[in-house]
Amino acid sequence: GEDVEQSLFLSVREGDSSVINCTYTDSSSTYLYWYKQEPGAGLQLLTYIFSNMDMKQDQRLTVLLNKKDKHLSLRIADTQTGDSAIYFCAESHAKAAGNKLTFGGGTRVLVKP
Amino acid sequence: DVKVTQSSRYLVKRTGEKVFLECVQDMDHENMFWYRQDPGLGLRLIYFSYDVKMKEKGDIPEGYSVSREKKERFSLILESASTNQTSMYLCASSHQGNSYNEQFFGPGTRLTVL
Numbered sequence: 001g002e003d004v005e006q007s008l009f010l011s012v013r014e015g016d017s018s019v020i021n022c023t024y025t026d027s028s029s030t031y032l033y034w035y036k037q038e039p040g041a042g043l044q045l046l047t048y049i050f051s052n053m054d055m056k057q058d059q060r061l062t063v064l065l066n067k068k069d070k071h072l073s074l075r076i077a078d079t080q081t082g083d084s085a086i087y088f089c090a091e092s093h094a095k096a097a098g099n100k101l102t103f104g105g106g107t108r109v110l111v112k113p
Numbered sequence: 114d115v116k117v118t119q120s121s122r123y124l125v126k127r128t129g130e131k132v133f134l135e136c137v138q139d140m141d142h143e144n145m146f147w148y149r150q151d152p153g154l155g156l157r158l159i160y161f162s163y164d165v166k167m168k169e170k171g172d173i174p175e176g177y178s179v180s181r182e183k184k185e186r187f188s189l190i191l192e193s194a195s196t197n198q199t200s201m202y203l204c205a206s207s208h209q210g211n212s213y214n215e216q217f218f219g220p221g222t223r224l225t226v227l
Contacts, residue, residue, distance in 0.1 A: 008153060031213050042117070042203055042218030043156075050213070088155060092214045099144050099207050099214040100171075105155040 004104035006089050011110045018076040020107045022089030025070060029091040032065060033101065034074045037086040046087070047074070084111045116140070117219035119204050125225045132191040134222050136204030143209040145187035146216065147171075147179060150201040162187055163209065194226045 003025040012018045024032070030051050035043040049056045049063045049072075056063045062075040076083055089104040120135035138145065144163050148156040148171075158171030160179040168179050176198060180188045187206075191198055201223050205216040 004155075006155075040220070042220045043205075043216075044218070045215050048213050048215070099209065099211070099216070100146075100158065100161060101214065101216060102158075103148075103156040105153050 004089055004091055004102050006087075006104040006107045008105065009108050009110070011112065012079050014079060014081060014111055014113050016079055018074075018079045018083065018109055018111075020074045020076075020087050020089075020109065022072040022074075022104055023070055024072065024089070024091050024102075024104075026091060026093060026102070027067075027070065028093045030093050031091070032063075032072050033088075033090040033092075034061075034063065034072075035088040035090060035103075037088065037106070039085070043088060079109075079111050081111050081113060084109060117204055117206055117217050119202075119219040119222050121222050122220065123223050123225075125227065126191075126194050127227055128195060130191075130194050130226075132194050132224065132226075134189040134191075134202055134204075134224070136187045136189070136206075136219055137185050138187075138206040138217070139185065140206065140208070140217070141184065142206035142217075143184070144207045144216075145181065146205040146207075147177075147187065147189045148203045148205065149173070150203055150221070156203060159189065194224075196226050198224065199226045200224060 033048040034046045060077045086106045090101045146161040147159045162181040204219040
């Protein structure tokens, strides 16, 4: 079955860049996502990338996709204290009934002043 | 704005009790999902529904059931709560026609079973 893996924790200084990594096993993934969960809240979609792309940039966020290695990363430039959250990588594929997503375990990002 | 609401933010129940978790969405979404979130394990899909009265098992359905009598409401039922069902429960919904499958999440219900 599908599997999505992430490291558990990342600590970064305010103003530095953060890079969160994710690996997945399903080669038929059509979309890959980064969701953000702030303390006490549900998840919010941060960004997504279609599987035929290798990069997507959106303001401070850069998503890189290496399909050959099944590796996805999220880079946050000029990290702010408000970026402290849990970040989840997720994937879906065209055959998934009901638009199911498979999530990784989440990476807790702590931004230090 | 899409809104997904869950009936309780915190719930404490006793072992053996029947527990109902309610989820309502206001965007006429066809798909609705129940996940549980545990540290280091991420979100694991319990059940989902792609239409009224339709339900599909997710990855960890054991000990749970669901009900979808109306399009906007999706209920998760713990028939006889056990301590290993202590967790954060997240509901989500999505539009079937959405090209990139975005799911919208509720704030979660933290359930403690004593």
